[in-house]
Amino acid sequence: MLQSLTGLALxxxxxLHMGFVSAILISEDVAWAVARFFEGYFFxxxxxxxxxxxxxAVISLLFxxxxxxxxxxxxxxxxxxxIAATHGSRLRxxxxxxxxxxxxxxxxxFFLAPVHLYxxxxxxxxxxxxxxxxRVWTGGFWPLYLALLFAVEVHGSVGLYRLAVKWGWFxxxxxxxxxxxxKIAMWGLIAFLLTLxxxxxxxxxxxxxxxxxxxxxxxxxxxxxxxxxxxEAR
Amino acid sequence: xxxxxxxSVFRHNPRDPQSVPRLVDYELDEQPGMTLFIxxxxxxxxxxxxxxxxxxxxxxxxxxxxxxxxGRPGLACRTLTNTLPDAFSLYPLPVFRLVADLSVxxxxxxxxxxxxxxxxxxxxxxxxxxxxxxxxxPALAEGVYELDRCIECGCCIAACAxxxxxxxxxxxxxxxxxxxxxxxxxxxxxxxxxxxxIGSDEGIFGCMSLxxxxxxxPKELPLQTQLAWLRRKMAGQGIRxxxxx
Ligand code: HEM
Ligand code: SF4
Ligand code: SF4
Ligand code: FES
Numbered sequence: 024m025l026q027s028l029t030g031l032a033l034x035x036x037x038x039l040h041m042g043f044v045s046a047i048l049i050s051e052d053v054a055w056a057v058a059r060f061f062e063g064y065f066f067x068x069x070x071x072x073x074x075x076x077x078x079x080a081v082i083s084l085l086f087x088x089x090x091x092x093x094x095x096x097x098x099x100x101x102x103x104x105x106i107a108a109t110h111g112s113r114l115r116x117x118x119x120x121x122x123x124x125x126x127x128x129x130x131x132x133f134f135l136a137p138v139h140l141y142x143x144x145x146x147x148x149x150x151x152x153x154x155x156x157x158r159v160w161t162g163g164f165w166p167l168y169l170a171l172l173f174a175v176e177v178h179g180s181v182g183l184y185r186l187a188v189k190w191g192w193f194x195x196x197x198x199x200x201x202x203x204x205x206k207i208a209m210w211g212l213i214a215f216l217l218t219l220x221x222x223x224x225x226x227x228x229x230x231x232x233x234x235x236x237x238x239x240x241x242x243x244x245x246x247x248x249x250x251x252x253x254x255e256a257r
Numbered sequence: 258x259x260x261x262x263x264x265s266v267f268r269h270n271p272r273d274p275q276s277v278p279r280l281v282d283y284e285l286d287e288q289p290g291m292t293l294f295i296x297x298x299x300x301x302x303x304x305x306x307x308x309x310x311x312x313x314x315x316x317x318x319x320x321x322x323x324x325x326x327x328g329r330p331g332l333a334c335r336t337l338t339n340t341l342p343d344a345f346s347l348y349p350l351p352v353f354r355l356v357a358d359l360s361v362x363x364x365x366x367x368x369x370x371x372x373x374x375x376x377x378x379x380x381x382x383x384x385x386x387x388x389x390x391x392x393x394x395p396a397l398a399e400g401v402y403e404l405d406r407c408i409e410c411g412c413c414i415a416a417c418a419x420x421x422x423x424x425x426x427x428x429x430x431x432x433x434x435x436x437x438x439x440x441x442x443x444x445x446x447x448x449x450x451x452x453x454x455i456g457s458d459e460g461i462f463g464c465m466s467l468x469x470x471x472x473x474x475p476k477e478l479p480l481q482t483q484l485a486w487l488r489r490k491m492a493g494q495g496i497r498x499x500x501x502x
Contacts, residue, residue, distance in 0.1 A: 118466075118467050118468045118469065118472070119418055119467045119469050121467075122418065122465060122467050185465075185466055188466050188468060188481060188485065189466040189484075189485060189488065190485055190488060190489060191481075191482060191485025191486060191488075191489065202468075202481070
């Protein structure tokens with residue numbers, strides 16, 4: 024049950040996460056504001072990057088708990104793995120195949136996600152239009168993000184579908200029909216999230232390439248540019 | 258035009274020390290309306306007199322003829338050969354003890370399950386035999402009857418990745434039985450009692466909702482709905498139990 028709860032929390036968080044990250048598609052200023060918002064820029068006297076660090080720590084804990092619980096369901100030895108693999112290939116059963124997809128993508132995230140989480144934990148201040156783009160391109164993070172994107176969105180969406188059938192949400196009178204609808208919703212969700220995610224990543228890469236010669240420089244929102252120039256002049 | 262079928266049948270007799278597990282191909286002409294029951298009998302009559310397989314009712318009622326047909330568990334007597342490709346395989350159900358060839362002993366497994374899950378109506382007191390039985394709403398009786406339709410064929414166990422990987426997992430057949438007795442007002446057991454039986458990774462929390470059981474149950478029992486329902490009830494019971502401590 025905790026598996027389901029942590030999975031649900033993570034999946035919903037990933038939606039929000041996608042929302043924040045794709046803010047860059049709207050404009051650099053919006054992305055900057057989103058990043059600073061989480062440091063308390065708009066309601067604290069001074070921005071506190073450790074707020075982001077703590078939040079990252081909480082997500083990491085959730086993530087670790089979910090993975091720990093998921094490990095129970097992994098094929099535990101070669102025998103079980105063989106059984107599961109031959110069973111899966113013989114059965115030609117869609118939902119059983121989806122389970123393999125979940126195990127595989129979950130296992131991939133086991134290695135990919137900690138890298139990302141650690142980077143966010145140690146450098147919470149380095150989130151922003153230029154800093155992120157620099158990390159993606161100059162920092163060489165884009166292959167990681169690409170793999171992570173596919174793994175997370177597929178795993179999360181399949182997981183949500185599984186949650187719905189597992190607990191009987193949205194079942195209605197006709198379980199067969201509602202399951203078919205849930206399946207369609209799942210594929211739709213995967214397609215939508217992957218499109219949005221890929222577009223965002225492309226935008227980050229493009230910005231990263233353009234910004235590479237000045238990598239390390241921080242973004243200043245348009246409405247502050249005059250002020251900082253004045254401050255520097257002082 | 259009748260097809261020529263090539264059926265690869267798993268052959269092995271564990272009681273014969275000389276026997277090695279192997280696949281043997283048999284060819285025969287498909288007849289209109291041919292079921293696997295007819296095909297297997299034709300093979301035994303003309304090609305392999307020592308072939309073992311089980312049939313009793315030949316009408317999808319007894320569950321004896323369940324086997325893995327072309328990779329998927331199902332009832333042989335209800336499977337028409339015209340739903341299958343020209344060449345396909347027949348295997349005995351996994352998990353259960355192999356008797357020989359396509360024949361397995363589901364009985365012992367099902368009996369152990371019944372003892373473990375105590376799948377009978379638990380009464381508070383001895384029933385008074387000379388009084389009328391308590392009445393039940395027709396809709397409720399329908400519901401109990403629906404779940405009682407399980408024929409213990411074992412297809413849901415053979416279809417389930419969890420049951421194959423983890424010995425001891427009670428599978429959809431076991432969980433469905435608990436759902437049936439929980440629904441039955443004559444059974445006096447409460448959720449706390451049922452939790453003792455299935456509130457673990459060998460019970461409802463081990464099920465990963467792959468729903469192969471639901472999709473392959475030859476009696477089309479609503480296993481998905483029952484599993485979800487039991488999971489909600491048992492999770493509720495688990496939380497209540499945690500809070501009381
Ligand atoms: C180390 C990383 C991860 C691993 C190893 C992992 C593994 C798994 C496995 C094996 C399952 C299937 C469990 C079952 O069928 O009972 C699962 C379910 C699920 N996962 Fe993950 N996962 C990871 C990260 C994530 C992340 C980041 C998300 C959020 C997008 C997520 C969301 C879900 C959801 C919603 C479920 C369905 C829960 C359920 O079936 O009860 N997982 N995970
Ligand atoms: S639940 Fe269905 S598949 Fe399982 S034993 Fe009963 S009838 Fe067979
Ligand atoms: S839903 Fe899946 S794991 Fe659960 S009993 Fe059915 S086949 Fe097994
Ligand atoms: S022989 Fe009885 S179910 Fe097939």
